[in-house]
Amino acid sequence: xxRLPNPILKDSVxxxxxxxxxxxxxxxxxxxxLHRLADLPHTQLHxxxxxxxxxxxxxxxxxxxINACAVLHTQLSPYQLLAQLQLIENQQGRQRTAEKxxxxxxxxxxxxxxxxxxxxxQLTLPHPGLYTRHFVLYPLYECQPELILPNGQxxxxxxxxxxHDGLTRLNRVEALAGKP
Ligand code: AMP
Numbered sequence: 001x002x003r004l005p006n007p008i009l010k011d012s013v014x015x016x017x018x019x020x021x022x023x024x025x026x027x028x029x030x031x032x033x034l035h036r037l038a039d040l041p042h043t044q045l046h047x048x049x050x051x052x053x054x055x056x057x058x059x060x061x062x063x064x065x066i067n068a069c070a071v072l073h074t075q076l077s078p079y080q081l082l083a084q085l086q087l088i089e090n091q092q093g094r095q096r097t098a099e100k101x102x103x104x105x106x107x108x109x110x111x112x113x114x115x116x117x118x119x120x121x122q123l124t125l126p127h128p129g130l131y132t133r134h135f136v137l138y139p140l141y142e143c144q145p146e147l148i149l150p151n152g153q154x155x156x157x158x159x160x161x162x163x164h165d166g167l168t169r170l171n172r173v174e175a176l177a178g179k180p
Contacts, residue, residue, distance in 0.1 A: 008044075008046075008073050009042070009043070009044050009073045009074070009075060010075075011075060012042075012043075012044070012073040012074050012075050013073070013074060013113065013114040014046070014071060014072070014073055014112075014114060015071075015072045015073075015074050015078075015081055015110065015112065015113045015114070016069060016070070016071055016072075016110075016111040016112040016113075016140060016143075016144070017037065017069065017070045017071075017072060017085065017108055017109065017110060017111065018067065018068075018069055018107075018108070018109040018111045018127065018129075018135075018136045018139070018140075019033055019034070019067060019068045019069070019070065019106070019107070019108055020065050020066070020067045020104070020106075020107040020109075020135070021033075021065065021066050021104065021105055021106050021107070022056060022062060022063045022064060022065040022066070022104065023063070023104060023105045024093065024105050026063075026065065026066035027051060027066055029066075029092055029105055029106050030051055030066050030067075030068050030106075032092060033088055033092065033106055033108065034048055034068070034070060036088045036091065036092075037070050037072060037088070040072070040074070040076070040081075040084050041076070041084075042074060042075035042076055043072050043073065043074040043075070043076060043081075043084075044072065044073045044074075045070060045071075045072060046071040046072060046073050047070070047071050047143050047144075048068055048069065048070040048071070048143065049068050049069045049070075049139035049140070049142040049143050050068070050139070050142060050169050050170060050171075051066050051067070051068050051169075051170045052066070052067045052068065052135055052138060052139055052167055052168060052169050052170065053065070053066060053067075053167070053168045053170055054067055054134070054135040054166060054167050054168075055166045057133075062102075065135065066170075067135040067136070067139060068139050069111070069136070069139035069140045069142070069143050070143070071143050071144060078110065078113040078116060078118060078123060078125065079122065079123060081110060081113065082110055082122065082123055085108040085109075085110060086108075088106070088108060089105075089106050089107065089108055092105050092106040093105045093106075094106055094107075109127045109129065109136075110123070110125065110127060111126060111127045111130050111136060111140065112125065112126050112127070112130065112149075112150070113125055115150050116150075117150060126149070126150050130149075131149070131151070131158070132162065133162075134162050134163060134164050134165075134166070134167045135167055137155070137158065137159055137162055138159070138164055138167060138169070140155060141155055141156070141159055142169075
């Protein structure tokens with residue numbers, strides 16, 4: 001029997017999550033995190049991108065990252081959602097260090113919450129890396145090619161300003177088989 005698409009959760013807003021991992025079986029970390037995002041209260045996982053492989057920022061002496069993007073429809077506030085993301089990071093063994101670009105089992109960034117702009121000690125929206133990071137923009141484009149960014153630019157146009165050198169989209173089947 002064909003599956004009916006999930007109706008959009010009433011009074012929900014779209015929230016875009018950037019996922020990244022470069023420790024302890026990154027592909028599995030990302031898959032586990034996607035399951036956990038799908039299980040969040042008052043939230044639906046609308047779609048997610050393929051996994052992408054990227055070179056680490058800053059400190060190059062660490063393994064490559066696996067990145068992905070997920071689109072949620074949520075009734076949670078941005079702060080409630082951020083707290084849930086941090087809970088998932090902790091559940092997956094995230095060790096917090098003072099080092100800015102340290103290797104990590106799981107990093108979940110709230111990239112966008114609808115078109116909100118927020119600048120507080122706890123939360124910056126859009127996420128500060130949104131406009132410049134290829135490993136954020138290309139997976140986001142795969143999820144939502146028609147997205148208009150809060151700066152008024154279509155994501156499709158903005159992408160042309162950011163090189164995808166060093167970023168590799170992984171075949172989902174290969175990724176599921178445990179590569180890299
Ligand atoms: P990170 O090292 O990238 O995991 O940064 C985590 C810190 O960034 C936390 O203290 C968050 O409160 C803060 N933060 C600010 N804005 C965001 C955002 N849009 N998404 C995730 N964390 C954020």
